[in-house]
Amino acid sequence: MGTKRLAMGVDGGGTKSDAVLVDETGTVLGWGRGGTGQVFWAGQRGATESYSNAVHAALGEHRPDELWVAGLHINVFDESRLPFSSLRFVPAGELTRGLATALETYGIVVLSGTGSFVAAKKEDGTTLTLDGLGPLLGDYGSGYQIGLAGLRAAMASPWGSRRRTVLEYLIPQNLPVESMQDIFHWVYYDRQASRADIASVAKIVAEAAEQGDRIAQEIILNAADDISDVLADLIEHLGLESCDYPLVASGGVAQGCQMFWDRVCERALAMAPRLRPIRPSVPPCIGAALLALKAMGVDWTQALLEQIEKTLTAYKQTKD
Structure with a gap:
């Protein structure tokens, strides 16, 4: 053709x-x-x-x-x-790909997918990226962070009433295991749990949070707060407190989880009230x-x- x-x-x-x-x-x-x-x-x-x-x-x-x-x-x-x-x-x-999804050429991108970073490009061309350091050294507020927290919460769910979460039942239904007991072997003995596999659990956590699960909601909001702290550092570094810039979501978590993005926007607008949040589709x-x-x-x-x-x-x- x-x-x-x-x-x-x-x-x-x-x-x-x-x-x-x-x-x-x-x-x-x-x-x-x-x-x-x-x-x-x-x-x-x-x-x-x-x-x-x-x-x-x-x-x-x-x-x-x-x-x-x-x-x-x-x-x-x-x-x-x-x-x-x-x-x-x-x-x-x-950074430029994220901005382009909103038809923008400058502004701030908050990326949370498997990994995470916060980056900005000013009108004068100045750029800055914070994080993107991987799961051991950074990736604050990433899908990996959420997924790992979800796995930990599900494993601890039987320990007591204050730890109860539907993740105990939802996670095994979406992973190559039959029960939460198999998670231990999947992670430590079989060594088949990749970074991407763990990050994929973030979607399950987000769904549980939207359904009202308290533990899942805490995980999502904590992750949003973590990446918002990185965003605060970026705003301070570049002096963007009074800028009328787009704030663009990028990545599966930032674009796919309303609760996560709402919290990031709430925190961002408290720091820089003129920012214009955009969550591209x-x-x-x-x-x-x-x-x-x-x-x-x-x-x-x-x-x-x-x-x-x-x-x-x-x-x-x-x-x-």
Whole structure:
């Protein structure tokens, strides 16, 4: 299928790598997913394979004369399928991808997915990122932190009435175990509990919190407070207390858990009342695609973003 110019956005996180292919009207033509694209978790070969799986699935049978790619820092394209001469790589870090999902070019991004960080870009181009240090040294308010706290709470649930939580029953239903007793072996003996596996428990904790489970709510709010403390450091460092900047959510936890995001916004607005909270409904790879489109000369509009979101949903439905 020959199309003159297409854009591809790529986002590699601690659990998965996503790629999306769009045309200049914002119509989604392809979507792909691979494993983690982070080298220090997957190794160079594993990260390359993850990106390759995602981008080639998104590309499918499309063979554009020009492919503008944003968010990919290594060339994983097969030249026999797409000549390297047709590729145009566009710089797109996690901060700029996050801002782009809200059609913004400066502001603050609060990312909580498998890992976490808080970053900002000022109007004068000054940037600062805090955290992103991984589960041992940082990742405050991350999915990993929430998931680990959820596992601990579920294990302690039988100890007494004040520790009772539905997580004791919900977690085994969503992990490759039959009961909470198997969690101990899964973690310590089988050694099959990866960082991504533990972070995946965050979604279960968030669902329990929304259902009113007190322990789950405490875990979510504590995580939101932890990342808000990092946000406070960033605001102080850059002197953003009086700035009218967008505050953009990014990552599965920040974008997917209303309770978490509400708490972050409450804390943020107490520090900097003029911030404008935005929780985009599209994933970060769409932000990368928007940056690629912008590099191609396509103007950012709300209609363009809505077209991408609508056709992405439709495309995924055809693949289910």
